[in-house]
Amino acid sequence: MIENSDLIALFTTLKMASITTIILMIIGTPLAWYLAKMKSRFKIIIEAVVALPIVLPPTVLGFYLLIAFSPEHLPGKLWQDITGQQLAFSFSAIVIGSVFYSLPFVVQPIQKAFEQLGDDILEAGAVLGANAFDRFFTIVLPITKASFITAASLGFAHTVGEFGIVLMIGGNISGETKVLSIALFEHVEAFNYAKAHMLAISLLIGSFIILALVYLLNYSPQKIAKMSVKSSNKNRDINKA
Amino acid sequence: MNELSFTFNTLFDGFELSVNQTIPTQGITGVFGHSGSGKSTLLRCIAGLEKRTLGEVTLNGTNLYNSRSRYFIKPEKRQIGLVFQDARLFPHLNVIENIEYGRNRSKHKTLFTDDVIKLTQLEALKYKSVTLLSGGEKQRVAIARALLAEPKLLLLDEPLSALDNTSKQFMLTMLLNIQQQLKLPMLYVSHSMAELQQISDNLLVMNKGQVTHFGNVHNIIHTLNNCQSITQQTSLSLPIHENLPKYGLSSLTLAPNTYIYFPLLTSSTKSETAYNNIRCFIAASDISISRHEALESSIVNHFQAEITHIQPQDNTVLITLNCHEHTFYSSISLWSAERLSLHVNDLIYIQFKASAVHSLADIGML
Amino acid sequence: MTRRTHSHFVYITRALYCILAFIFMSLSISSYASNSDKTTLRVAIAANFSPIAKQLIPEFTKESGINVEVISGASGALFQQIKHGAPYDMFLSADAIRPKALKDNYLIVENSLATYAIGKLAFWSATHVINNTHSLPEVINRFPRLAMPNPDIAPYGYSAKQVLVNFGLWTEFKKKLITGINVNQTFQQIRSKAVQGGFVALSQLKLNKLSGLEIPQQYYSPIKQQLVILKRSSNQSAAHQFAAFLYRKKTQQKIASFGYTAIMPTTDNKPCCEMTTKTVLN
Numbered sequence A: 001m002i003e004n005s006d007l008i009a010l011f012t013t014l015k016m017a018s019i020t021t022i023i024l025m026i027i028g029t030p031l032a033w034y035l036a037k038m039k040s041r042f043k044i045i046i047e048a049v050v051a052l053p054i055v056l057p058p059t060v061l062g063f064y065l066l067i068a069f070s071p072e073h074l075p076g077k078l079w080q081d082i083t084g085q086q087l088a089f090s091f092s093a094i095v096i097g098s099v100f101y102s103l104p105f106v107v108q109p110i111q112k113a114f115e116q117l118g119d120d121i122l123e124a125g126a127v128l129g130a131n132a133f134d135r136f137f138t139i140v141l142p143i144t145k146a147s148f149i150t151a152a153s154l155g156f157a158h159t160v161g162e163f164g165i166v167l168m169i170g171g172n173i174s175g176e177t178k179v180l181s182i183a184l185f186e187h188v189e190a191f192n193y194a195k196a197h198m199l200a201i202s203l204l205i206g207s208f209i210i211l212a213l214v215y216l217l218n219y220s221p222q223k224i225a226k227m228s229v230k231s232s233n234k235n236r237d238i239n240k241a
Numbered sequence B: 001m002n003e004l005s006f007t008f009n010t011l012f013d014g015f016e017l018s019v020n021q022t023i024p025t026q027g028i029t030g031v032f033g034h035s036g037s038g039k040s041t042l043l044r045c046i047a048g049l050e051k052r053t054l055g056e057v058t059l060n061g062t063n064l065y066n067s068r069s070r071y072f073i074k075p076e077k078r079q080i081g082l083v084f085q086d087a088r089l090f091p092h093l094n095v096i097e098n099i100e101y102g103r104n105r106s107k108h109k110t111l112f113t114d115d116v117i118k119l120t121q122l123e124a125l126k127y128k129s130v131t132l133l134s135g136g137e138k139q140r141v142a143i144a145r146a147l148l149a150e151p152k153l154l155l156l157d158e159p160l161s162a163l164d165n166t167s168k169q170f171m172l173t174m175l176l177n178i179q180q181q182l183k184l185p186m187l188y189v190s191h192s193m194a195e196l197q198q199i200s201d202n203l204l205v206m207n208k209g210q211v212t213h214f215g216n217v218h219n220i221i222h223t224l225n226n227c228q229s230i231t232q233q234t235s236l237s238l239p240i241h242e243n244l245p246k247y248g249l250s251s252l253t254l255a256p257n258t259y260i261y262f263p264l265l266t267s268s269t270k271s272e273t274a275y276n277n278i279r280c281f282i283a284a285s286d287i288s289i290s291r292h293e294a295l296e297s298s299i300v301n302h303f304q305a306e307i308t309h310i311q312p313q314d315n316t317v318l319i320t321l322n323c324h325e326h327t328f329y330s331s332i333s334l335w336s337a338e339r340l341s342l343h344v345n346d347l348i349y350i351q352f353k354a355s356a357v358h359s360l361a362d363i364g365m366l
Numbered sequence C: 001m002t003r004r005t006h007s008h009f010v011y012i013t014r015a016l017y018c019i020l021a022f023i024f025m026s027l028s029i030s031s032y033a034s035n036s037d038k039t040t041l042r043v044a045i046a047a048n049f050s051p052i053a054k055q056l057i058p059e060f061t062k063e064s065g066i067n068v069e070v071i072s073g074a075s076g077a078l079f080q081q082i083k084h085g086a087p088y089d090m091f092l093s094a095d096a097i098r099p100k101a102l103k104d105n106y107l108i109v110e111n112s113l114a115t116y117a118i119g120k121l122a123f124w125s126a127t128h129v130i131n132n133t134h135s136l137p138e139v140i141n142r143f144p145r146l147a148m149p150n151p152d153i154a155p156y157g158y159s160a161k162q163v164l165v166n167f168g169l170w171t172e173f174k175k176k177l178i179t180g181i182n183v184n185q186t187f188q189q190i191r192s193k194a195v196q197g198g199f200v201a202l203s204q205l206k207l208n209k210l211s212g213l214e215i216p217q218q219y220y221s222p223i224k225q226q227l228v229i230l231k232r233s234s235n236q237s238a239a240h241q242f243a244a245f246l247y248r249k250k251t252q253q254k255i256a257s258f259g260y261t262a263i264m265p266t267t268d269n270k271p272c273c274e275m276t277t278k279t280v281l282n
Helices: A004-037 A042-055 A058-069 A074-083 A091-117 A120-127 A132-160 A164-170 A180-189 A193-218 A221-233 B039-047 B095-103 B113-119 B135-148 B165-182 B193-199 B217-227 B334-340 B360-365 C003-037 C050-064 C075-083 C097-104 C136-140 C155-166 C170-176 C183-191 C202-207 C236-247 C249-257
Strands: B003-012 B015-024 B028-032 B055-059 B062-066 B080-083 B153-157 B186-190 B202-207 B210-216 B233-244 B249-255 B258-263 B277-283 B288-290 B301-313 B316-323 B326-333 B347-352 C040-046 C067-073 C090-092 C114-119 C121-125 C146-149 C177-180 C197-201 C223-229
Touching: A004 A042, A004 A091, A004 A132, A004 A180, A004 A193, A042 A091, A058 A074, A058 A091, A058 A164, A091 A132, A091 A164, A120 A132, A120 B080, A132 A193, A164 A180, A180 A193, A180 C075, B003 B039, B015 B039, B015 B202, B015 B210, B028 B039, B028 B193, B039 B055, B039 B080, B039 B153, B039 B186, B080 B135, B095 B113, B095 B135, B113 B135, B113 B165, B135 B153, B135 B165, B165 B186, B165 B193, B165 B360, B186 B193, B193 B217, B193 B233, B193 B277, B193 B360, B202 B217, B210 B217, B217 B233, B217 B316, B217 B326, B233 B326, B258 B301, B288 B326, B301 B334, B316 B334, B316 B347, B326 B334, C040 C050, C040 C075, C040 C236, C050 C067, C050 C202, C050 C236, C050 C249, C067 C075, C075 C090, C075 C097, C090 C097, C090 C236, C097 C223, C114 C155, C114 C236, C114 C249, C121 C136, C121 C155, C121 C183, C121 C202, C146 C155, C146 C183, C155 C170, C155 C183, C155 C197, C155 C223, C170 C177, C177 C183, C183 C197, C183 C202, C197 C202, C223 C236, C236 C249
Parallel strands: B028 B186, B028 B202, B080 B153, B153 B186, C040 C067, C040 C090, C146 C177, C146 C197
Antiparallel strands: B003 B015, B003 B055, B055 B062, B202 B210, B233 B249, B233 B277, B249 B258, B288 B347, B301 B316, B301 B347, B316 B326, C090 C223, C114 C223, C121 C197
C-alpha cells in the first residue's frame, strides 16, 4: 500500500503541476501569439530563449534559480519584501522553476497552431467588423482549440516528471516541495525498492489515464463523425452553382 | 457627398502604388488591370488591411485614413466589406453562422438574414458545414456574409476567378440583382474585361500601380481599343426588342426599326434588374466591312456606317465607325484596307453574325 | 552573394572541417595512447572525499608509478552504477551501507572492505559567524530553518539527526528542515544563503577554509567511510597498493588535517580497528 508521506507527495505534485499549467497557459498564449505574428529578426532570439529549457540541463537552471531565490539576491529579496515569506525552498519557488522549465512545451504547440492559422482568415473577420479581441476569441481560439489541449497536457505531464530543478531549489519539505519524483528517488536511495516500485507504477498508470482522457476529449465524437462524412463526400458530385 | 476618394503612394514588394482618385459611390465601379497592376492592393488599402501605406482615404465625407496625421481607422470600424478571391469562410462555423457573423457585429440591422439567404439562394445549404461546399457555393456564402454586415461600400476582389463558367454566369446575375435591390455601392476588381463590361457602370483601369483611365464603362473600353491593351471590341447597352425562340434569337434595338440579332436570352441569363437594357459586346475582329450591302447573306446583322477614324496597327487596321449614333469598331487586315482603299467619311456596310454578339449568356465561355 | 565570395566561403568551411577532423582524430588517438602506457586505476570516490583524494594521489603516483583516475559522484549513484556493471576498480564510499551492500552481492574482493576515513560533523552558517566558542543548542535556536542531508539516505544526515535527538531538539526542528540528498547539496544550499545554517561535513569547511562549529563526537555515531576493491577489476594488485597507501600513518595524518578522524593504522599497512569513541546514542 502507498504510505501517507507518498500520498502527500502526490498531492503536492498535482498541486504544483496544476498551478504551473494554469500560469503557463495564461502567459504562454500571448507569448505564442507575439512570436507567431512577429516578423523582425528578434523573433529568432526570443524563440531560442524560449526553447532553452529543452536543451539546458535542469540542474543548470536549478542552480541559477537557487542563487536568484536566496534572500541575498534581488529576486529573492523582492519576494521577501512583498510577501514577507522567503522564496527559496518554498512551494512558490518550485512553481516558478516549473514555469521556466515547462515554458517551451506549452508555448511551441500553441505558436505552431497560430502560425498555421495565418492572417487571411483574420482579415476576413476584421472586414466583417470584429476587433482584435473578438477575432481572437471567436476565430482563433475555436480553430486552434486542439493545440491548447496539447499544450496544457504537455506542460502538465512535463512538470509532473520534473526532478532536477525541484531537487535544487525545493529543499524536500514534506507537503510543500517534496514531489513524487523526489520521493521515488529517496526510496531508491534508501533501498526501499518495494515502495519505489509501487510509486513508479502508480505514476505510470496515472499519467496514462490522464493522457488518454485528454486525447479522448480532443477527438470528440462530432469530429470523428465529420471525418467519416468528409471521406464519403469525396465521391459525390457537388459541382453546382 | 457620395464619393470615395483615395490617395496612395507606397512601395510594395515588386511595384509602387501611386494613385489619386475620386470615384462616385453609386452603382458598381469596376477595376480592371492585368496581374501585378496593383488592383488587389488598392482594395486592401481602401479596406485598411495594409498599414504601411502613405496616403489617405475618405468615404462619403468621413476621413478613414491619413498617414500624415497618423490617423487610422481600423478595418473593423470602416464599415467597408471585402469579398476575397478565396472566400475565406470560417471553418468552425456552418453556413448560417458564417453569414450572421458580420450581422452580429453591425450597428444597424435593417437587413434580414432570410432575405439575404433568398437573394443568394442558400436556403438549402443553411446548416451545412462550410468545408463541404463547392467553390461557387463558398463564394455565395462569402457574398451573403459580406452583405449582411451592411457595409457602406462593398469591395470584391476577383470574386469569380476561381469559379467554373456556369457559376460565373449565375453569380454575375445575382450580383446585379443585389446591387439593384440593396442599392449597395460596389467596387469590383477583375482581370476579365468580359465580366467588367457586364457589371460595371464606371470603369477604373490600372497598370503598374497607377490609374490610367476612369470613366463610363463603354467609353473606357472604346478608349482602350485604341491602346490595344484589351481585346478590341464594341461595347453597347441596348434595349431588348423581342425574343424569337423559334430561331433561337433575340433582338436589341439599335435605332428605330434597326435591330441587332443575337443568341436567345433565357430567364437565367436575363437579369431582373436591367429590365429593358442588355449589355453586349462584339469583338472588333468579328465585324467585317463591305462596300456593298450584303442583302442575301446568311449574316443577319448588317448596317450602314460611316468611317470616323482609321488607325493602322502592325498588319491590321482598326476602323472606328459611327452606326446609327453608336460607335463601332472593326479590325481588318492591312491588305483588305488597302484593297478597299478606305478613307475617313466613307459610307460602308458593317456585318457580323448573331453569335458574335456576346452577352451575359456566354460570359463563361470567354 | 557573388560567385567569388561564395567560393571563398566554401573554401573556408572546408578548411574548418579539416581542422576539426584533425583535432578530433588526434584527441581520440592520444586517449588510446595514454591508456596503453602505464596502469591506470579507476577509482569511484564519494564527492565529499574526492577533493582530498586528488591531493593525495600525486604522491602515490610518484611512488608507485600507478596513475589514478578519479570518478567523483554521489555515493548512491556510484553504487547503482557499480551494481550494474560500471568498469571501476575501487569504490570509496561516504558511508558503510553501500560497501556492505556490494559485499552482500558478492561484487567485492574478499576482505577488501575497510574504513579509510571517519567523517566529522560540523554546523555552519554563511550568514552568521559561528565557531567553536558557541554551543550548539544556543546556535541552532537562532535559525528559523535548518539544512541537513536527508537522514534516511545520507550518512551525515543520519548523524545530524542523532545530534538533534541527543539535544532534544529533533521534534521542534523536524518541521523546519530543508533536507538535501547528500551533504554536498546541503553545503551548496547553505552557501547560497537560501537557508541560514545547517549541518555539513567538517572536511567541507576545512577544504574551503571556512569556520564553523565542530560538533563533539559524543553526540553521534562515527561516520565510517569505507572502501571496497571490486571483484571485476583487472588491476587488483594496483588497487591493493592504493588501499595500503591510504591506510598508512602519514596519509591518515594528512586526511585528519582535512577534518576527518584518522583510523588507527597498523605496522603492516592494513587497517585494524577504528579509534574507540565514547558514544551517547539515541
